[in-house]
Amino acid sequence: MTTQKNGTVFIEISDFLLNCFLRSPNWQVWLSLPLSLLFLLAMGANAILLITIRLETSLHEPMYYLLSFLSLLDIVLCLTVIPKVLAIFWFDLKSISFSACFLQMYIMNCFLAMESCIFMIMAYDRYVAICHPLRYPSIITDQFVIKAAIFVLSRNVLMTLPVPILSARLYYCRENIIENCMCSNMAVSRLSCDDATINRLYQFAGGWTLLGSDLILIFLSYTLILRAVLRLKTEGAMTKALRTCGSHFILILFFSTILLVFILTLVAKKKVSPNVPILLNVLHHVIPAALNPIVYGVRTKEIKQGIQRLLKKSW
Template sequence: MTTLQNDTTSTEISEFLLNCFVRSPRWQLWLSLPLSILFLLAMGANSILLITIRLEASLHEPMYYLLSLLSLLDIVLCLTVIPKVLAIFWFDLRSIGFSACFLQMYVMNCFLAMESCTFMVMAFDRYVAICHPLRYPSIITEQFVVKAFSFILGRSFLMSVPIPILSARLHYCGRNVIENCICANMSVSRLSCDNVTLNRIYQFAGGWTLLGSDLLLIFLSYSLILRAVLRLKAEGAVAKALSTCGSHFILILFFSTILLVFVLTHVAKRKVSPDVPILLNVLHHVIPAALNPIVYGVRTKEIKQGMQRLLKKGW
């Protein structure tokens, strides 16, 4: 196959070019440093968290297994997106193979859906721990975690597979410049010569069905937690519960809000710089990944103690 950039002939293309802030070279310069720092923070913090949970026997419990899954998802999402973006910034390596582009598209959609579902399961875990503490050991068991893992993997895999398939089946006969830093579904699909209505419908319906239902259940869980916490009369219990669950809920809202703002800026793209949704798309893959291990991990007493014990063993 032959690569074309500007022709509109019927010749097939073999690669795409990621047009990542090329109209705003200063964005590349200023973004490369904070993006590198966030990437290193996300990779380092999540790796340390995974190692701590793996080596510390006291952390071999259902809640920490879920936290391990969240860290693993964050690492994969960062590795899928950020190294390529930095390669574009630093070395102008904008080309990406046809197959590699659709593989990146699948991983992003699948793992973001898995992360959203993991947040939902973790919110349920906190609901049971606070609202039904006596029943917690019998409900949140290792068997429950295995079933949760299976549900998260199965649902995300089945719902995400059609996205790259629908895009890959299109006929790309002319333009090959993607106006994005990543192979987002619609950024790629709009380059084709075919009708992409089905792609748009599935992306919208599938995405909002998954993320919308997760967010609704998360909001319900934390509403019930808040109601239960306000009934507590033990000194300091309310403040502790609100501090822990509040930070979790804020982080989940942040995760969801970036997606919402991204959609809104796409809808109002005539009024907003086209670089804004591109920037939000990139940041959505690194900022939550950098914050998750801090909010869910470092602020947890048991994980702090586990890290301290491992450090003492290391010395």
């Protein structure tokens, strides 16, 4: 299909091709097995966690509702990215339509931002639990969770909506090969015949506004928690307090470490293989999702006991 703009004739393209590891195709062979295992682990572990929290009345508390929200986000992110990546690895199904590509782009941006926001709210939950334990039942209530969920959805749905819209409005008339395993905003807009400066600026400003503000508040919460813990004089109180927020802190490390390494490799892209950012981008959508429910299941006594009770009932 052809179109004309400013006197120049363009040949419009109707779909994209995802080339994951164009320079090192053998990566796909050895990566497909661990990636599929991680995907199954993420789906299974998050499903078990959701079922446990749903069926065990003792887990019907605000903290576990937030954890359920996090598991739902992990499941959607995995289903949005990993099946398509595996289809490319196994069946060479590289083609993706415009609408599917921009939908995937939106879900990735929106749900990653929602995960970051959930971590921030969970950090506030831990801050209240340790620094204001007597007020915790009156502050962290079911109503608080509902308001937090509305805030997470409204903030991130609206703030990330311009990302696919700005990309979709561009003209794509030359190459249609995306050098990535997924439809990231920059990888797609780079193929456009138009100026994509606005896309880059919004991606940068929006990303640092959403993720940056969440990380600052998380850091502030844990600074206050650490200060409160160091003031505890009761024997064993410090250990108990640190154990209370240990699982959550590990989840934040999973999420932020891979994201930080991914950003650093993009900044130093001339010094690293082009495949490294692509690999980290894929892993960031599956490793935290696979490990989050396991960490909470292993480190949280109530969840561990709930899973054990469900297993006994099933047998």
